[in-house]
Amino acid sequence: MQKLFSMFPAGAPGTGLLFLRLAMGLQMLVYSGCCEASRMPGWLATVMLVWTGLICLAVVTPALAVLWILFACVLMFMGNLALIPAATSILSALALALLGPGAYSVDARLFGRRVIVLPDGLYSE
Template structure:
């Protein structure tokens, strides 16, 4: 996972990526949870469940490139499917693509699991 990103930025850039993750994950999660409440189990239910799982993964910053790319595909399909064009879905698809390109930031599970580690070897731990 570390090979996908040059760094996991912290400070203001890390906070900006956290806000980007919140803006990418919150709307699909809220809409999906409302749609799943009392829905019948069918193919649309499975797609909506995957949508909610990807949104939760984006919010936590866990496997962010995979979750954001699946959200981008789904939101792009929702923008152009149906009888009318939905610009809100297209905007979500574009912000998810930017999240795939930029990465999750330091305030994420990806950074904790796959970020750079520092190992200090003290004098007492070195062999004589």
Template sequence: MQRLYTMFPDGRPGIGLALVRVALAVATLVEADAAGRALALPWLLPAVAAVAIALGLGLLAPIASVLALLASGAALRRADGLDAWICALAMLNALALFLLGPGAYSLDARIYGRRLVVMQDDDEP
């Protein structure tokens, strides 16, 4: 994960990224619920719920955002009117999250974030 993103911003930008993650998770769940009922696929909602939880927590955010992008694209094919706009905005959020990264307030930052390693000389007592 560290190779994908050079830093995990904190402060106001980190809070903004956390809000983007949560908004995308909610939009993905709403789209999956509507698509699951329309297509009569009972397994769709639990699978997308796992992606939404990963998005909300910031766990494997690049993978989860690509999966949310694909889910929104699939929902967009069947949507019309306001639902189509919601799908399109969710796709933009997923793309933004993929490009920006999960932020400092995520599990990815906790697991894969930068660490300071202090080396101690053997000569010092």
């Protein structure tokens, strides 16, 4: 999993990634129909709510963002999502998939940088 992320930036870049995740979560809520009358089946709305929570907390972020890109494309081609909102959602998810979750995420806690300490005598010169 570590290979999916180049690093977990903190500070302003990490905060920006947190805001990007929250914006993606809001887009997912709106497009899933949770904020308006939905034609979506109940089980799919529940899956979308769980998916939104995971993306906001940043659990396996790149994989969930790529799945969202595919889902938004399906919604767009089925005619349930207009071109401009779909493009905005797809570009946001693509940015999130490429940049990773940031330091303020569950992924950073699970897969963050590690310090490897070698025992003495193992590395003799």
